[in-house]
Amino acid sequence: MSELRDLYQEVILDHNKRPRNFGALEPADRRAIGHNPLCGDKLTVYVRLDGTRVADVRFEGQGCAISKASASMMTEMVKGLSRDDIAALFESFHHLVTAPDAGDEGDHLGKLTVFAGVREYPTRVKCATLSWHTLRAALEDEAPQPVTTE
Amino acid sequence: MNAINSTVRLQFDVDRLRAEFPILRQQIHGRPLVYLDNANTTQKPRAVLEALNHYYLESNANIHRANHLLSERATQAYEGAREKVRRFINARDVEEVIFTRGCTEAINLVAQSFARPRLREDDEILLTHLEHHSNIVPWQIVCEATGARLRVAPISDRGELDLEQLVALMQERTRLVAIAHVSNALGTVLPVGEIVREAHARGIPVLVDGAQAAPHLPVDVQALDCDFYAFSGHKLYGPTGVGALYGKRALLDAMPPYQGGGSMIASVSFEKTTYNTVPYRFEAGTPNIAGVVGFGAAVDFLISCDLDAVRVHEHELLGRATQQLAEIPDLRIIGEAHEKCGVVSFVYDDVHPHDVGTVLDQEGVAVRAGQHCAQPVMDRYGVPATVRASFALYNTAEDVDALVRAVWRVRDLFGA
Incomplete structure (x- = not known):
């Protein structure tokens, strides 16, 4: 059970139960759909832009605790950030959940470090990154195609 | 019916059969492997x-x-x-x-x-x-x-x-x-x-x-x-x-x-x-x-395993699993046909099946959590996915009990 607590940290369980910034954003400048056919996770990310910065971001959809908490915490982290800041943050986050030697990005990632436990569960990496891939699609493309992590 | 069942049970030696499947002997995350993903694929006996x-x-x-x-x-x-x-x-x-x-x-x-x-x-x-x-x-x-x-x-x-x-x-x-x-x-x-x-x-x-x-x-x-x-x-x-x-x-x-x-x-x-x-x-x-x-x-x-005995054995496992799972509050069994075979699918409160699958795996219990290549079925029941335990001739009553214990653990963790 203790190994599982490393994956399912209290913060993650809390964001799963009470996701922040959950629900559609109307009106939104950008919108993208992400889908993980392996487990059926599906979410939509909505973005309102202020120049190249994310003025507001929300998400809706269904998913496992990891994907929902990751989406929820992502929306909290990226508000006010520029596209480049977000790309750098995603890169660090991806490293955190995949690289065996990760662990020193603490300052940069802030509370996203609670997802470090995911790296012990390779099948769950896609859950943790689905919302990030979807946000990236929303930011990169004015009429994004649905992204899939398969 | 009881008399017939007990006669068959005498002939069906699940321990002897399990010995034919070397892969079943291992530990998963420090616990004995309980393989209940047989509808996905079965393990292979030594003869194969x-x-x-x-x-x-x-x-x-x-x-x-x-x-x-x-x-x-x-x-x-x-x-x-x-x-x-x-x-x-x-x-x-x-x-x-x-x-x-x-x-x-x-x-x-x-x-x-x-x-x-x-x-x-x-x-x-x-x-x-x-x-x-x-x-x-x-x-x-x-x-x-x-x-x-x-x-x-x-x-x-x-x-x-x-x-x-x-x-x-x-x-x-x-x-x-x-x-x-x-x-x-x-x-x-x-x-x-x-x-x-x-x-x-x-x-x-x-x-x-x-x-x-x-x-x-x-x-x-x-x-x-x-x-x-x-x-x-x-x-x-x-x-x-x-x-x-x-x-x-x-x-x-x-x-x-x-x-x-x-x-x-x-x-x-x-x-x-x-x-x-x-x-x-x-x-x-x-x-x-x-x-x-x-x-x-x-x-x-x-x-060679005596197909009639296998059928009785697997049916008993399914019955045991269905009955014990149904006793868990907030657990919903998906698929309650009068005539069933080999499979029990369920969802547990609002815990996503993928999370249930991870907890079960940590307990050594291998199941499938997902859409089972049957998205129209998932849509029919309004669920994103299910947890599916499926049985084979080498499964035991203890396997079923381990599954049920592991599902109770999900409750501990997610506080449903």
């Missing part, structure tokens, strides 16, 4: 592993195309497996058994070689709502090519097919009925014999997707009178990458080839090629010879 080994160590050569001794041995082993499979499903002729890559390829073969040339615009193929994607998508592909349409018979909240509604959909333009024998997502056993009778009374041929049935139920294709029966080897203790299609001889004889290549021809010139007879016409190229040999060994193994 030895057959594969023996084939490669003693007999490996290409079949049907060389006159040396090894080729003769390989050919005999391959054709011997065909006869074993014929006997297993009680086909009349050994030529009615075609080896494929699996159940999926068997269905695709029928879709392309049987259905496609016959289908005209507005013709219909009739399915049920509980089909696996591999008994949906091949038909959609031929429908797209021909302008034919799919019709889908509904299922009830319990996961049962309403035979009357299915029969009502058998119309003038219905060219084929394609149904599962057992639902992989719900465990429902379909009344295949009755469905075939009703369809034949209207002149409609029937394909049965037997992937989930063949490991658990007696399959007698002559008694069922179905026109095609598709199943895979790896779900009945054989190797992956091999399956079989049974087809009635007269239908197979009239079907054009599925793929072109070696073995499937009688003679080839650039002007004209004539095709080989069945089953070879449908087995282009060098097949999965070792896989077929292993498939034959798996069939032998399964028959």
Whole structure:
């Protein structure tokens, strides 16, 4: 059970139960759909832009605790950030959940470090990154195609 | 009934059977492996592993195309497996058994070689709502090519097919009925014999997707009178990458080839090629010879286990699991058909099945959490996915208890 607590940290369980910034954003400048056919996770990310910065971001959809908490915490982290800041943050986050030697990005990632436990569960990496891939699609493309992590 | 059960139980020695499956002896995350993902694929008994080994160590050569001794041995082993499979499903002729890559390829073969040339615009193929994607998508592909349409018979909240509604959909333009024998997502056993009778009374041929049935139920294709029966080897203790299609001889004889290549021809010139007879016409190229040999060994193994006893044993496991899981608050069993086989699917409160799967894995319990290649079934029940525990002859009552204990752990962790 203790190994599982490393994956399912209290913060993650809390964001799963009470996701922040959950629900559609109307009106939104950008919108993208992400889908993980392996487990059926599906979410939509909505973005309102202020120049190249994310003025507001929300998400809706269904998913496992990891994907929902990751989406929820992502929306909290990226508000006010520029596209480049977000790309750098995603890169660090991806490293955190995949690289065996990760662990020193603490300052940069802030509370996203609670997802470090995911790296012990390779099948769950896609859950943790689905919302990030979807946000990236929303930011990169004015009429994004649905992204899939398969 | 009790008296019969206890007699059978005396003959069925699950510990002895488990000893034939070396993989089951290991620990997962420090706990004994409890393998309950058998509807996905089963583990392989020593007899199958030895057959594969023996084939490669003693007999490996290409079949049907060389006159040396090894080729003769390989050919005999391959054709011997065909006869074993014929006997297993009680086909009349050994030529009615075609080896494929699996159940999926068997269905695709029928879709392309049987259905496609016959289908005209507005013709219909009739399915049920509980089909696996591999008994949906091949038909959609031929429908797209021909302008034919799919019709889908509904299922009830319990996961049962309403035979009357299915029969009502058998119309003038219905060219084929394609149904599962057992639902992989719900465990429902379909009344295949009755469905075939009703369809034949209207002149409609029937394909049965037997992937989930063949490991658990007696399959007698002559008694069922179905026109095609598709199943895979790896779900009945054989190797992956091999399956079989049974087809009635007269239908197979009239079907054009599925793929072109070696073995499937009688003679080839650039002007004209004539095709080989069945089953070879449908087995282009060098097949999965070792896989077929292993498939034959798996069939032998399964028959040697006393199929009636296996059925009683697996039914008891399913009953025990269903009863104990139903006692867990906020757990909902998906699929409560009167007649079920091998599978219990469930969702637990608002905990996502993927999370349940991870907790169970940590407890050593292997299940499948997902959509089970049956998205229409998930949509029917309004769930994103389910957790599915599925049983095989080597599972024990203790396995069921470990599953149930692990589900209680989910409750501890997620505080439902």
